Amino acid sequence: MDRRPRGPGPRGRHPAARLVSGTFASVDALLDHARSTIDRYPPAAAARLVEDGAQLVDIRPAWQREADGEIPGSLIVERNHLEWRLHPDSGAAVPQASHDQQWIVVCTEGYTSSLAAAALTSLGLRAGDLEGGLHGWRDAGLPVVAGPTAVEQVVTG
Known part of the structure; x- marks a missing residue:
């Protein structure tokens, strides 16, 4: 019986998972590929980039933002509108959308944000993600406020 750990993060990844016949052999392989195309930022580095003009974009649904x-x-x-709202030429872009804007995508633990940031970079946008997601940010002692904030608004606090 194979007793190797399964899944992302603390349970580990299969190093042998790879692209097979034009598809990924596992979700772990897809995640590894996505992460090979983006920059990932530890919380302190992300906070510095925000001070220099990068924009955090939280893709979590309202129930997660309310809980955490x-x-x-x-x-x-939210994730289902991300590409349309951040690409300045989509016709449905938020006012902050610009080809020059650096985006740092945030989810709960830093998995979905990697996939989302890779989608944004495939559109030619400057995007990376926050390592550890909101939980990593909070664990680093950086500020978190109560939510949820309305969609397409900036969190104040």
């Missing part, structure tokens, strides 16, 4: 809180200054764009 939000990072002040984050733009709220």
